[in-house]
Amino acid sequence: xxxxxxxxxxxxxxxxxxxxxxxxxxxxxxxxxxxxxxxxxxxxxxxxxxxxxxxxxxxxxxxxxxxxxxxxxxxxxxxxxxxxxxxxxxxxxxxxxxxxxxxxxxxxxxx
Amino acid sequence: xxxxxxxxxxxxxxxxxxxxxxxxxxxxxxxxxxxxxxxxxxxxxxxxxxxxxxxxxxxxxxxxxxxxxxxxxxxxxxxxxxxxxxxxxxxxxxxxxxxxxxxxxxxxxxxxxxxxxxxxxxxxxx
Numbered sequence: 001x002x003x004x005x006x007x008x009x010x011x012x013x014x015x016x017x018x019x020x021x022x023x024x025x026x027x028x029x030x031x032x033x034x035x036x037x038x039x040x041x042x043x044x045x046x047x048x049x050x051x052x053x054x055x056x057x058x059x060x061x062x063x064x065x066x067x068x069x070x071x072x073x074x075x076x077x078x079x080x081x082x083x084x085x086x087x088x089x090x091x092x093x094x095x096x097x098x099x100x101x102x103x104x105x106x107x108x109x110x111x
Numbered sequence: 112x113x114x115x116x117x118x119x120x121x122x123x124x125x126x127x128x129x130x131x132x133x134x135x136x137x138x139x140x141x142x143x144x145x146x147x148x149x150x151x152x153x154x155x156x157x158x159x160x161x162x163x164x165x166x167x168x169x170x171x172x173x174x175x176x177x178x179x180x181x182x183x184x185x186x187x188x189x190x191x192x193x194x195x196x197x198x199x200x201x202x203x204x205x206x207x208x209x210x211x212x213x214x215x216x217x218x219x220x221x222x223x224x225x226x227x228x229x230x231x232x233x234x235x236x237x
């Protein structure tokens with residue numbers, strides 16, 4: 001069961017936008033619209049930021065948005081703020097055999 | 112407010128069985144949803160372990176399936192994880208989470224993980 005591919009790091013200055021990619025295959029990201037994104041600050045549990053590719057849970061700022069094209073999903077953080085500095089993980093449903101797969105994580109640095 | 116709390120030994124010897132319990136408050140496990148376990152080795156990414164429904168149906172990570180058992184106790188509003196024959200590679204922070212799901216043409220789809228416990232570090236060492 002291979003993890004989804006994310007860049008190890010991403011960065012941006014306050015106020016800028018940054019996009020984090022999550023690449024899978026037609027058996028996971030490309031085959032289903034069940035992609036979610038999680039934010040994790042050091043020593044804390046992951047927090048759901050985006051589900052079903054582009055939906056935001058209540059309480060998540062609209063600066064966070066999600067999209068998908070083919071086998072690659074993306075998380076965009078607009079108007080970067082210092083508190084956005086964290087690790088971000090993508091997740092996808094991966095079919096009835098593998099079921100669930102996570103990305104390796106991206107460390108977002110706010111410069 | 113849904114809350115989850117992991118509990119169990121923080122130190123397990125190699126070859127023994129790791130046992131953890133997740134206690135859910137603010138929501139009855141019997142009311143629905145799947146409930147899952149995810150782990151994170153120190154400094155590494157998330158790894159899904161498995162999920163369970165209150166009716167006892169389970170789905171496991173194929174790479175861990177031979178060593179994992181997840182069970183549910185609706186009377187205590189808890190679900191549990193057992194991982195056998197542990198090695199140092201099983202050292203990780205273990206999280207429990209709630210899993211909204213869908214049923215599409217009779218197939219269960221684990222949609223996302225919306226509520227998480229704070230996590231508990233389990234170290235495998237003699």
